[in-house]
Amino acid sequence: MIKIIIVSLLALLAVVLWRNWSRQRRQAYIAAYPYQRFLDQRLATRRPELSAEQRNEVFAALDDYFQLCRKAGRRMVAMPSQAVDDAWHEFILFTRQYNKFCRHAFGRFLHHTPAEAMSTPTQASDGLKRAWRLACAHEKIDPKKPEHLPRLFAIDAALGIAGGFIYQLDCLAASGGASGSGQCASHIGCSSGCSGSSGSSDGEGGGCGGGCGGGD
Numbered sequence: 001m002i003k004i005i006i007v008s009l010l011a012l013l014a015v016v017l018w019r020n021w022s023r024q025r026r027q028a029y030i031a032a033y034p035y036q037r038f039l040d041q042r043l044a045t046r047r048p049e050l051s052a053e054q055r056n057e058v059f060a061a062l063d064d065y066f067q068l069c070r071k072a073g074r075r076m077v078a079m080p081s082q083a084v085d086d087a088w089h090e091f092i093l094f095t096r097q098y099n100k101f102c103r104h105a106f107g108r109f110l111h112h113t114p115a116e117a118m119s120t121p122t123q124a125s126d127g128l129k130r131a132w133r134l135a136c137a138h139e140k141i142d143p144k145k146p147e148h149l150p151r152l153f154a155i156d157a158a159l160g161i162a163g164g165f166i167y168q169l170d171c172l173a174a175s176g177g178a179s180g181s182g183q184c185a186s187h188i189g190c191s192s193g194c195s196g197s198s199g200s201s202d203g204e205g206g207g208c209g210g211g212c213g214g215g216d
Contacts, residue, residue: 022107023070030066030105035059035087038097042090047083047161054159061155062087068134068152070106076127077134080152082164088112132188149185 036059043055050058061084068077079085092098092112102109135150136143148154149167156164167185 026070026105026107027067030063030070033063033101033105035062035091038094039087039090042093043087046086046090049162050083050159057151057155057159058083058087061151062091064135064138064150064152066105066110067138068131069110071134071138072130075130076123078124078128078131080128080131080135080165080167081155081161083156083159083161084152128188132185146185153185 036056039059040052040055043058044050044052047055047058061081065077065079065081065084065088079088089112091101099109131152132150133143135141135152136146139150141148141150146169149169153167155161157166165183167183167188169185
């Protein structure tokens with residue numbers, strides 16, 4: 001009986017260690033991926049207004065998004081940035097590289113699904129709330145009392161993206177009570193959004209998200 005208990009405990013320990021190793025390996029793979037090598041020229045064509053430095057900011061935010069998807073497991077994670085979504089679109093066109101990336105980063109394919117094709121009316125808004133919580137946790141920001149926006153939620157406004165998704169810390173301005181436009185970041189819960197899901201499940205987190213997304 002004691003031997004059985006010991007074997008069971010060792011097996012459980014092995015599973016925990018393997019999951020931790022797998023999570024760290026996927027995190028490192030996403031962080032080290034050479035997005036610029038594949039996507040820089042295509043993003044420059046799609047967004048000619050962006051400088052090389054600004055495109056690098058977009059790729060860093062794309063890395064953030066993939067890390068959030070890894071953390072979320074199979075749960076939907078909205079895409080809060082039009083610029084980053086543009087880069088994601090271009091990445092998907094490299095079908096072999098993107099498929100390989102997904103297998104190493106998430107253990108499965110990360111689909112890109114339009115908001116209109118999501119399974120429930122609330123799936124996109126739930127995904128955006130999750131994106132907010134995860135992005136805040138990623139950057140150690142209090143999601144209810146943020147002192148600044150996570151990169152994914154700030155980048156479109158910072159780069160002046162035409163048709164971008166704008167979020168504000170000033171909820172009065174966001175609601176029209178003061179000059180300004182966009183969505184109140186700490187009250188996120190809109191009905192449109194891009195979303196994705198894949199990877200491990202070790203945590204959550206004018207415009208809302210875009211009109212496309214990824215998931216199983």
